Every structure is written in C-alpha cells, then in structure tokens.
Amino acid sequence: MPEVIASIDQISTESFRSATMRLEAGTLGIVVTSSIDQGRDFVDTLLGLAAPEQGVVRLLGQPLYELPESRRLALLAQVGHAGGGLISNLKIWENVSLPALFHPTSTPDEVEARLIEAIGQLPNKEEWMQKRLPALPDTLSRYAQRMAGLIRCAALRPRLLVAEFLLDDLEGEAIGRLVDMLAWLRRKEPPPAVLLLHLGAATAGHSTLQSLQPDWMIQLEKPTP
Amino acid sequence: MRASHTHVLGSISSFFRLTAGIVVHAITHLDALRRRPVMAVTYKQVYFTGIQALLPAAFAAVAIGFIMETQMRGLLGSGIELNVKMLKLVVLREFAPLFTAFIVLGRSGAAIASELAAMKVQGEIRSLYLMGIDPGEYLLVPRVVGCAVAVPVLTFYFQAIVAGMGPALASVFVEIDLGPYYQALFASITLQELLVSAAKSICFGLVIAAAACSSGIYVPPSRIWIPQAAELAVIRGFLLLLATDAVFALLTL
Structure with missing residues (x-):
C-alpha cells in the first residue's frame, strides 16, 4: 500500500x-x-x-x-517548495543549496552532485552555470526563478x-521546460x-x-x- | 491623556520585550551556527559590520583623536599626565566604544532592519518557514552574533587609531613630545579597562543587532514600512545604546 x-x-x-x-x-x-x-x-x-x-x-x-x-x-x-520563494539577498547558487545544506541530511558533496545533475537536464546548462547561478533572483526571468525553485528541490530530494x-x-516553451524538469524529479528514487x-x-x-x-x-x- | 500615556508606555515596554527576546533567542540558539548556511550569513554579517566599516571608522578615529588632542592641549596645557588621563577616560573609555557603536548602528543597524522588513514584505520569511528553516535561527542568530563579534573588534581598532594617530597628527600643529606621551599612555592602560571596554562593546553589538532585528522583523507586511524600519532601528538603537552606556557608567563608578 x-x-x-x-x-x-x-x-x-x-x-x-x-x-x-x-x-x-x-x-x-x-x-x-x-x-x-x-x-x-x-x-x-x-x-x-x-x-x-x-x-x-x-x-x-x-x-x-x-x-x-x-x-x-x-x-x-x-518538503520541497517550488514556484517562488527565492531569498532576494542570496545568489541563485546559495538559494538552490540553502534547504539541503541547512538540514543536515546530505553532505555538501552530495548536494553539489545533485545540483550539477539537475542543471545538466537543462538545454542551456552552460548559461545556468556561468550566468544564472552567480546572479541574484531579481535579475532572473519569472521562468528562471521557478526553474531555480525546482533545482532547489532536486538538491533536497524531498x-x-x-x-x-x-x-x-x-x-x-517555458512551461514545457518546467514540466520536463518536474517529470525528471518525479522519476527520482x-x-x-x-x-x-x-x-x-x-x-x-x-x-x-x-x-x-x-x-x-x-x-x-x-x-x- | 492617560490613554495616550498608556499607549506610549505599552509600545516602549513591547519594544523592550521584543528586543530582549531577540537577544535571548540568539544566545539560546547558538547551536544554529553549526549549520553551514547560518555560519555563512554570520561571516557575511561580520564582513559587512566589521571589515567594511574599517575605513569610515578609521577616518572618524583620526578626526576625533586629532580634535581631542589639540583641544585638550588648549584646555589642559602641555602636562603629559593630565592629557593622558583625559584621553584615556574620555576618548578611549567612553567616546570610542560609543562612537564606534553609532557608526555600526548607522550602517549595519539600518541595513539589517530594512533588509528584514523587505524580506517580510516579499514573503521570504514565509518561504524560509516552508523550507523548514527557522527564521529565528537563520535570520536573527547570525546578525546578533555577527554584530557582537564585529563591534568589539572595531572598537579596539578605533581606540588604537585614536590613541596612535591622534597625538601623532596633532603633534604637527601643537607641541607634543610623542615618545614620553605614548609611554605614559600605554603604561596607564590596565587589563581590567580593556576587559570592561570589550564587555561594553559586546553589549553594544547585541543592542544594535537586536534593535535592528526587532524593528525590521515586526513591521507590518507593507512596502511603506521598509524605510520606516530603518529609521526606527536607528532611533531605538541610539536610545538603547545611551541607556546601556549609562548602565556601564554606573557599574564602573
């Protein structure tokens, strides 16, 4: 059951x-x-x-x-929370790792590996690594902010x-990418x-x-x- | 009339309770510092409150040291003993901790209050809670600890510049025999005085952080309160710093 x-x-x-x-x-x-x-x-x-x-x-x-x-x-x-809720004074890489590092259920290396794996699912992963992760949430589009929320969930494995x-x-297109990421998260064990x-x-x-x-x-x- | 008095007294008492509550919360939740994100915020707070204030504190210290030294010469004459005593009692013991605290209050206190108020308005405190992150641990502990660490270090730095640079700069304009002056100054400073100064500065750091956090986190969730939170933090912090200084003055009579 x-x-x-x-x-x-x-x-x-x-x-x-x-x-x-x-x-x-x-x-x-x-x-x-x-x-x-x-x-x-x-x-x-x-x-x-x-x-x-x-x-x-x-x-x-x-x-x-x-x-x-x-x-x-x-x-x-x-519990992972996506769709918003990024902390405005933290850069995106700090945001996406925040709950996973705050709760001592995973090591920083595990969190990093999960984040790299999640970002690897994105078609523009180079852009994410070089431009979006070091940026503050305000500079990102609505789509990118929501994707960051899903990446944060990927690091947490909720x-x-x-x-x-x-x-x-x-x-x-933005909806399609978010749906793909959500589907990928649902396939995790x-x-x-x-x-x-x-x-x-x-x-x-x-x-x-x-x-x-x-x-x-x-x-x-x-x-x- | 009586109702308005009661309201004012109630507000003051509520502010004191919230501020004291934040200090107690931070002290009883110090184990939160074991969490990496909390420690990261603490480092940032120390950097912002301490390191980034080094330059303004240095300017203020040089100016105060120079002004006090030249004025004291005019008032007290060239006697080393009296000048050293005045510098130690007035500038190093009283002025330096208080002035450093005012610099920190103006920079960090206002910044903390507006930052927390903005986070509240934007629903970020709710987000922290939904991620299972205690906002008290993540937001309050690092700010209180960061200020309590940075303020005494900054005060010591301020005192060193006042004592070192003030007489040196003043000697260009008035006659000061620097060798015997420094010798007399450093010989007269006791360990107890340094410890009292450190204790006072730690309390100032706690007061600034707690006043700023309570002004920022307990505002209504509306944008118009963000600048008001900063203003409240500075005014409340200023009054609390003076009150704390008065308590220390009584204790060290």
Missing part, C-alpha cells in the same frame, strides 16, 4: 471550505484555486503555518498541528514537492509526491495540466458568506 505523504480532511479556513485530499508517494495532485491568496492559504494550512478552523492535517503520517514547532520544522525538511503556481503566467497549485477554473480545458497526467485534481471552494 503506498505511503500517504500528506492528507487533509474536511479542512475549512477563511478562504476555502471543506477541502479534502490525500497525496500518496509518487503521485501528482493538482489543486486549482480561484486566487493566489487562496492557494497560499491552502499551502500555509497544509504545511503548518496557519491552523485551520476545523479538520485534520497530516504530513508524513504526523498530525501537523498537534506537534511542537520544532518537530513541525523538522518535518518540513522533507518526499513532498509543493509547486506553488509553477506554470501560471508563462509561455509555451524515492519518487516524491507532487502537489501543483494552479490558478483558474479546473474545467477551463487546461491541456497542460492534463498532459501532466495528474492522479487527481480538485478545485478549492470559496467559503459561503
């Missing part, structure tokens, strides 16, 4: 109501939100930043909100990968569970989302006034 990496059961907050999902190892789930804030609220609730009004959140088998903060943070060491609005507001957040309506014919072959897709409901 596959391990359940994250689950929420009948969770309600100020921005969504009665959300239920269950994400198993190696699977991909898509959560469609009606706004960026709603999506962030969902991620915050799932990862222990904002206690829900009702319901239970379990991460890696643990009831998240019953744990002390130190144990919650220790669990988050196994059990759960949360991709926050990874493919939104991008053009075809042990395969991570992937939660992709997407802005819009689930029924709007998102061919990109369907091409990812998600195991499930849910749309968050707004709370009734």
Whole structure:
C-alpha cells in the first residue's frame, strides 16, 4: 500500500471550505484555486503555518498541528517548495543549496552532485552555470526563478514537492521546460509526491495540466458568506 | 491623556520585550551556527559590520583623536599626565566604544532592519518557514552574533587609531613630545579597562543587532514600512545604546 505523504480532511479556513485530499508517494495532485491568496492559504494550512478552523492535517503520517514547532520544522525538511520563494539577498547558487545544506541530511558533496545533475537536464546548462547561478533572483526571468525553485528541490530530494503556481503566467516553451524538469524529479528514487497549485477554473480545458497526467485534481471552494 | 500615556508606555515596554527576546533567542540558539548556511550569513554579517566599516571608522578615529588632542592641549596645557588621563577616560573609555557603536548602528543597524522588513514584505520569511528553516535561527542568530563579534573588534581598532594617530597628527600643529606621551599612555592602560571596554562593546553589538532585528522583523507586511524600519532601528538603537552606556557608567563608578 503506498505511503500517504500528506492528507487533509474536511479542512475549512477563511478562504476555502471543506477541502479534502490525500497525496500518496509518487503521485501528482493538482489543486486549482480561484486566487493566489487562496492557494497560499491552502499551502500555509497544509504545511503548518496557519491552523485551520476545523479538520485534520497530516504530513508524513504526523498530525501537523498537534506537534511542537520544532518537530513541525523538522518535518518540513522533507518538503520541497517550488514556484517562488527565492531569498532576494542570496545568489541563485546559495538559494538552490540553502534547504539541503541547512538540514543536515546530505553532505555538501552530495548536494553539489545533485545540483550539477539537475542543471545538466537543462538545454542551456552552460548559461545556468556561468550566468544564472552567480546572479541574484531579481535579475532572473519569472521562468528562471521557478526553474531555480525546482533545482532547489532536486538538491533536497524531498518526499513532498509543493509547486506553488509553477506554470501560471508563462509561455509555451517555458512551461514545457518546467514540466520536463518536474517529470525528471518525479522519476527520482524515492519518487516524491507532487502537489501543483494552479490558478483558474479546473474545467477551463487546461491541456497542460492534463498532459501532466495528474492522479487527481480538485478545485478549492470559496467559503459561503 | 492617560490613554495616550498608556499607549506610549505599552509600545516602549513591547519594544523592550521584543528586543530582549531577540537577544535571548540568539544566545539560546547558538547551536544554529553549526549549520553551514547560518555560519555563512554570520561571516557575511561580520564582513559587512566589521571589515567594511574599517575605513569610515578609521577616518572618524583620526578626526576625533586629532580634535581631542589639540583641544585638550588648549584646555589642559602641555602636562603629559593630565592629557593622558583625559584621553584615556574620555576618548578611549567612553567616546570610542560609543562612537564606534553609532557608526555600526548607522550602517549595519539600518541595513539589517530594512533588509528584514523587505524580506517580510516579499514573503521570504514565509518561504524560509516552508523550507523548514527557522527564521529565528537563520535570520536573527547570525546578525546578533555577527554584530557582537564585529563591534568589539572595531572598537579596539578605533581606540588604537585614536590613541596612535591622534597625538601623532596633532603633534604637527601643537607641541607634543610623542615618545614620553605614548609611554605614559600605554603604561596607564590596565587589563581590567580593556576587559570592561570589550564587555561594553559586546553589549553594544547585541543592542544594535537586536534593535535592528526587532524593528525590521515586526513591521507590518507593507512596502511603506521598509524605510520606516530603518529609521526606527536607528532611533531605538541610539536610545538603547545611551541607556546601556549609562548602565556601564554606573557599574564602573
């Protein structure tokens, strides 16, 4: 029976109501939100930043909100966060290695090898090595910032990968490269569970989302006034 | 009237609690320095607060040493003993630590506060948390430790330049017999005085970092608060430095 990496059961907050999902190892789930804030609220609730009004959140088998903060943070060491969240005063190479080096689960040599392997998947790897890694996040395009988030996950080898609005507001080629990198990450052992957040309506014919072959897709409901 | 007094007192008490809390948090989480990224930020903080301040501190030290020396000659005459005593008590013991702290507060304190406020506004503190990184360990510990290390070293550097260059430069304009002057100065400095100066400077470093961190990290998440965080850090830090200096003055009576 596959391990359940994250689950929420009948969770309600100020921005969504009665959300239920269950994400198993190696699977991909898509959560469609009606706004960026709603999506962030969902991620915050799932990862222990904002206690829900009702319901239970379990991460890696643990009831998240019953744990002390130190144990919650220790669990988050196994979670990769992509789609943003780069630290503005760190260069890209510092950003992509930050969580993997902060949590002493891998040696610096292992982290470096994983980073080189991940960057090796990119068609413009020379450009990444010479121009993008030594740059600050502000100087990168939106696509490159999101790719850096995925590379950061590659260095960490997380059990759960949360991709926050990874493919939104991008053009075809950029989306294709991010999807390829995501697929490559999913082939790693042990395969991570992937939660992709997407802005819009689930029924709007998102061919990109369907091409990812998600195991499930849910749309968050707004709370009734 | 009473309500506004209560509000002001409440704000002051809240600021003191937050600032003291940051110092206590940093001291009780020193083991975070074993993590490579935390140590890297600490090195950067020492570099920015200490190494990059060497030049402005040197200029200020030369100027103060020269001004004090020439003014003291005018006031006290050419007697070596009295001049050395004044230089030691006023400049080395009081002025140098405080002036160095003001330089650090103006550079690093304002920078730390605006940097942390910007990180908060841009959602980077949330990002750190989502990566399982305790913002207290990653952001506060390196800044507090970095300032607590850099300020005493910078103060010693400042004192050395004031004591060394001040009389030397002043001797071009007023009559100073440098050999006996330096001999009397260095003979009069005791280990206890150096230790008190170091302890005071460490406290100044802690105060500057804690005031800056609390001003930066507890601002509302709005862009307009970024410059205000820097301003608050400087004003609060200035008042706290004077209060800390007063405490040391009482303790070393």
